[in-house]
Amino acid sequence: MAVYTHLAAEDLAQLIAQYDVGDLVSAKGIAEGVSNSNWLIETTGSAQEGTRFILTMYERRIDISELPFFLGLLDHLSAKGCPVPRTIHDRSGAASRRIEGKAVALIEFLPGVSVDHPTVQQAHNVGAVLARMHYDALDYEQSRANNLGPSASARVLEQCDADALAKIDPQLPDMIDEAQSIARNWPADLPQSVIHSDLFPDNVLMRGDEVSALIDFYFACNDAMAYDLAVTHAAWSFADHGRTYRPQIGQALMAGYESVRPLEQAERVALPLLAQGACMRFVASRAEDWIETPADALVTRKDPMDFVRRLETYRAGGTGIFTA
């Protein structure tokens, strides 16, 4: 969470002048996003575009050739009334520009705060908006493969090496076999759309109980809709670092989702495994980050065991957990 690049106000003002949004009034670097720099921008505004924006500079991880997929998706969903910030295009119609050798995009600012401890009503509404997003994305014309699927998780854990994993937690090396098993049994042929695939509470803005925005679509890809629901379930329905499952939250999320898009039988059957695969993805990425981050770095490392515990809950609970 940082601003990785310093942008002089003079350069920012020049950049903003390329858009039909009026003159720069204020710019604050915001502590959001782990692979981008972001600024909250205020301008004198224009009738069409408003006065406040998020300027994102793409620093790492994101392949710039994929930007049209991500930025086009925001426009596609926003045009359908889905609560997603749209991309502000510059005067030439471009969705992104380059400054100091890096790609930047100006994104609509939407109000709302990310909750830490969702209520039942909030979980219900998040489920409903997720289903709506899945429907709205069905006819999105661009596509992007999921490069963080179950085989990728297994590969990452193999590369982490059992000894290094054991140093984090003695239980962690067992996850290598388990990840391979999940990948072997991964269901094919579930109904697909473009999925968010990272819908943690951080990535949902709320005003009271209402969802005001889904944000941070930089993991979006074409994959099974039920997998997205499983990711969201794993991200929202636990407390105390994965130690406590909150059944009311999980049930509300499912009920909200199915109030818009009822699940097919094959999805229902697949959910326990999909949820284990979702957990395994975060076990793998957190283990990798843990090993790569020095213990005395100023960055807080996230414990992969938070998601091992969730995975165990899903393994033990079967389809019962996903009853709305």
Next chain:
Amino acid sequence: MAVYTHLAAEDLAQLIAQYDVGDLVSAKGIAEGVSNSNWLIETTGSAQEGTRFILTMYERRIDISELPFFLGLLDHLSAKGCPVPRTIHDRSGAASRRIEGKAVALIEFLPGVSVDHPTVQQAHNVGAVLARMHYDALDYEQSRANNLGPSASARVLEQCDADALAKIDPQLPDMIDEAQSIARNWPADLPQSVIHSDLFPDNVLMRGDEVSALIDFYFACNDAMAYDLAVTHAAWSFADHGRTYRPQIGQALMAGYESVRPLEQAERVALPLLAQGACMRFVASRAEDWIETPADALVTRKDPMDFVRRLETYRAGGTGIFTA
């Protein structure tokens, strides 16, 4: 530049409810301040207080017992029409509150951006606003000693140790003697007020050529007004890491200051030494930070030599530099 503490949206909403500013709408952690966490807060607002605020959490360096001095100063200056954000008081009238064991204050949000490369007109206006602030602060009833004066700089450099200083730059150990000499010759009896004492371009918000706000008063103290002008001169009038003196900027700053508050003869004579003392303060604090920060830390270390070069310019230039 970071947000050091995570505040749950639910806790933030509860905190905001203690103020007459409406309900929480948005909160973004902003990457400003090295010793505080800051959030840009939007609320549904109230007629009196507006809708946007900076929430500051005091993390380090600041002695909480000094908060009434800093927060009261904002109110004092703001009430006189000085472009300074005022403190928003809670429903009980308190200027600060505590949350998670830490002190927080809600501060008025003022628009504007910090310039990297000031123009002559901007420098003139900053000088004028600084002089105005000095006048407006004359009758501020609280006081605070300057704990970062010339003797403190000498002490910090002595404690850094000549060997450690030499590792940063072979020229740096000479600064120990020079700091002691500056401290010995420091002028007494110059006219005093409350001074900002850290008015770098970062701490001035501008809209075009106009100063919209002076911010970050957490080094403010009672000291010589001419010393504050010297700090500002050293902070604004150089380019290229202190290698290039920009005489037009320095002159405009002086002219702007004197357009509001003409200097006394004793101040004029003292300025070259005051400016060397100002530079020495940043040489000392940067050297100390450099030695304390591991080379592989994610934080960018600031080179103390940037201010050694400035100091040499002031030593060589004499009073001629300060001719408006």
